[in-house]
Amino acid sequence: xxxxxxxxxxxxxxxxxxxxxxxxxxxxxxxxxxxxxxxxxxxxxxxxxxxxxxxxxxxxxxxxxxxxxxxxxxxxxxxxxxxxxxxxxxxxxxxxxxxxxxxxxxxxxxxxxxxxxxxxxxxxxxxxxxxxxxxxxxxxxxxxxxxxxxxxxxxxxxxxxxxxxxxxxxxxxxxxxxxxxxxxxxxxxxxxxxxxxxxxxxxxxxxxxxxxxxxxxxxxxxxxxxxxxxxxxxxxxxxxxxxxxxxxxxxxxxxxxxxxxxxxxxxxxxxxxxxxxxxxxxxxxxxxxxxxxxxxxxxxxxxxxxxxxxxxxxxxxxxxxxxxx
Numbered sequence: 139x140x141x142x143x144x145x146x147x148x149x150x151x152x153x154x155x156x157x158x159x160x161x162x163x164x165x166x167x168x169x170x171x172x173x174x175x176x177x178x179x180x181x182x183x184x185x186x187x188x189x190x191x192x193x194x195x196x197x198x199x200x201x202x203x204x205x206x207x208x209x210x211x212x213x214x215x216x217x218x219x220x221x222x223x224x225x226x227x228x229x230x231x232x233x234x235x236x237x238x239x240x241x242x243x244x245x246x247x248x249x250x251x252x253x254x255x256x257x258x259x260x261x262x263x264x265x266x267x268x269x270x271x272x273x274x275x276x277x278x279x280x281x282x283x284x285x286x287x288x289x290x291x292x293x294x295x296x297x298x299x300x301x302x303x304x305x306x307x308x309x310x311x312x313x314x315x316x317x318x319x320x321x322x323x324x325x326x327x328x329x330x331x332x333x334x335x336x337x338x339x340x341x342x343x344x345x346x347x348x349x350x351x352x353x354x355x356x357x358x359x360x361x362x363x364x365x366x367x368x369x370x371x372x373x374x375x376x377x378x379x380x381x382x383x384x385x386x387x388x389x390x391x392x393x394x395x396x397x398x399x400x401x402x403x404x405x406x407x408x409x410x411x412x413x414x415x416x417x418x419x420x421x422x423x424x425x426x427x428x429x430x431x432x433x434x435x436x437x438x439x440x441x442x443x444x445x446x447x448x449x450x451x452x453x454x455x456x457x458x459x460x461x462x463x
Contacts, residue, residue, distance in 0.1 A: 141366045144399075145355055145381070146406050147374035154358040155411045162414045168354035175200075175243045175253060177262075177351030179335060182206075182241040182255065183344035184233045192229045195252070196241060199345035202252040206241065208232060212258035212271050238344050240335075249437035261328055261335075261349075264360055264388050265313035265321055266294070268328035272306035280311040293318055297325055305332075312364055356384045363392055371399040425449075429462045 144155045149170065156164040168174065180198040187194045195203040208229040233239070245254035261268045275294045277287045290309045297318075298307070307325065331349075338348045352360060355377050363370065363385065372378045378398045385393040399405050406412040423431040428448035434441050444463055451458025 140368050141364075142368055142409075143358060143362055143370040144405055144409060144411060145358065145370065145372035145374075145377065146404070147355070147372065147377045152354045152377070153406070154354055155406065155409070156358075156362055157409060157411070160409075162409075162411055165411070165415060165418075166354055166358065173353075174246045175351075176246055177243060178347060179240060179242045179259060179349040181339050181342040181344055181346050181348055182239055184235050184237045184239070187229055187233060187235055189228070189230055194229060194233050196239075196255055197345045198241065198243075198253070198255070199347065200247065200253065202247060202250075204241070204243070204247075204253040204255045205251070206233070206255040206257070210244065210254075210256035210258065212256070240339055240348065251437065259335075260308075261331060262310070262360070263324045263328050263331075265310055265316050265324045266328060267308040267310060268305060268325075268332060269308065270305040270332055272308075274306050276306070276308040278309060278311040278313075281309070281314050283314075286314060290314075290316075290321075293321055294325075297322055303329060312361065315365065355381050359384055359396075360388070363389060363395075365392075367392065367395060370396045371405060372396070373399045373405045425462070427462060 140159050142157045144157060146153045146155075151167055151169045153168075154166045155162060182196040182198045182204070185195045185197045185203055192208040194206045196206050198204050211229075211232045239257060240259065241255040241257055242259050243253045244256050247253045258272070259270055261270075275291055275298065277290050281287055281290070290313060294307050294309055307328075309321075313321065335349050342348050351357070355372070359370070359381055370381070372381060375398065378396065381396055382393055385396055401408060404412070406415075421433055423433060425431065425447070428446075430445050430447045432443040432445065434443070446458060446462050449458065449462055451461065
């Protein structure tokens with residue numbers, strides 16, 4: 139499988155595209171004016187507890203308070219507040235107003251809604267995700283070969299047995315075929331990063347940013363650069379240098395495939411990615427039958443309206459509607 143990663147950089151935004159055998163698979167966009175905060179870790183402060191919603195509002199230094207549901211609190215009431223009333227899962231037992239706690243963003247703010255948070259911190263690296271409050275070892279479900287899953291699980295459990303480190307590790311899809319030394323290096327990196335985050339947390343004021351996730355240009359290398367990647371092409375000198383530094387640190391064997399694109403045509407135009415993006419963002423999506431979909435995003439949900447359009451069927455209304463859907 140021929141896989142390429144394309145990175146287009148402008149003053150306003152960075153876009154990254156994953157192309158397999160000439161077909162666009164995925165596009166990610168990071169805008170300079172509104173960079174997402176998913177994955178960021180903050181020292182939050184509980185501003186209000188809502189028993190009727192089993193949730194709390196948390197100050198994390200943003201315009202709107204963030205939202206923390208009881209199901210996203212992964213530690214006990216005793217650990218959070220020093221008080222436990224015997225009803226696990228009740229928001230009053232888990233947090234109290236004015237309490238400070240370490241939280242991670244699960245979902246960006248949207249419209250009038252604040253960010254969604256969790257206390258189940260998850261820190262990713264190239265091959266692993268470290269969950270300081272988790273238990274056991276896990277393997278990505280996208281690794282389908284059962285023998286490889288067992289090999290990776292055994293490796294990470296063996297590494298866990300080397301010390302008494304708390305928490306758990308999940309093996310990412312990119313780790314398929316990875317050897318023990320690579321997993322061990324990732325594991326040590328994550329443990330050092332967690333120590334750094336804890337140190338920052340002690341120094342940070344309530345509502346302060348403790349850890350910021352990687353920019354898109356580095357994140358795309360961390361998450362997608364692998365042995366199947368033929369090349370990475372980026373159209374910015376500065377970003378090219380940053381990506382090389384990141385790769386030289388974490389995946390030096392793959393650094394040679396990161397190229398600076400200096401072509402006359404825009405890189406996304408040359409690969410047909412721009413046209414694919416325009417089609418993907420179109421609200422109206424034609425169907426082979428002659429019908430069409432209308433996809434519209436609102437603050438609460440994304441709606442999909444199915445229309446028969448030019449398709450009038452052959453027998454009766456029920457069959458026409460059934461086949462259109």
